[in-house]
């Protein structure tokens with residue numbers, strides 16, 4: 339697994355400071371990036387995967403500056419950007435594009451190990467039986483799982499996901515997050531995932547980084563994510579069932595990590 343180091347990262351868009359001197363280091367973990375809309379989550383992920391150039395600061399993977407070492411980074415987007423008309427298998431196989439080039443990817447000229455990797459990745463996300471189904475015939479959740487498989491086929495040194503379940507219903511969102519977490523575990527890849535659903539974040543994250551107005555508000559381990567931290571992050575949070583859960587747990591300050599406790603962030 340890799341160690342990602344973000345050091346004094348600042349990104350300015352004209353007058354807007356999207357990231358303001360943010361530093362953290364993550365290693366061998368499934369880390370969730372939390373923050374309300376505009377907090378800087380997407381900018382952070384885009385700086386890490388090289389889509390956006392930071393104004394200042396550094397990003398390192400295993401001590402090497404990312405812009406120099408250019409490691410393979412698997413990126414999963416809210417809109418999965420799949421090729422609709424072709425199968426889940428071919429979409430997953432395009433993850434090897436970085437290594438083999440576009441034409442070989444489309445015409446399946448990859449070597450046997452790429453094809454095996456695509457099938458293994460589909461198995462990891464529970465879609466081996468659907469490998470030859472067109473993605474246009476799949477549900478949103480299944481399509482996102484194909485997106486995860488495609489990222490795995492890249493054999494990434496780091497897995498990033500920007501609001502990967504934002505457009506899914508709660509049940510599908512949980513399923514997809516379960517597969518994403520499993521994928522990161524099976525492939526032993528450090529993952530950084532931005533989410534706005536606090537209950538899902540609390541259920542799946544090992545560690546939580548909170549951004550507010552581009553600044554690092556907290557960086558805490560599982561078990562240290564308290565309702566008051568969430569309040570600081572979002573201002574007003576409505577919790578459903580949390581009081582009962584906490585009364586049962588006997589811990590009013592500790593966040594309930596069960597899937598039943600529902601947290602809603604008021605816009």
Ligand SMILES: Nc1ncnc2c1ncn2[C@@H]1O[C@H](COP(=O)(O)OP(=O)(O)OP(=O)(O)O)[C@@H](O)[C@H]1O
Pocket residue numbers: 351354355356373374375376377378379380381382
């Ligand atoms: N290309 C851009 N040009 C100018 N301003 C930008 C650009 N991208 C982001 N911003 C601004 O930077 C700030 C952080 O935006 P960012 O998209 O990173 O936040 P976010 O936490 O991902 O929000 P959301 O969940 O809504 O995507 C916002 O004020 C946003 O308007």
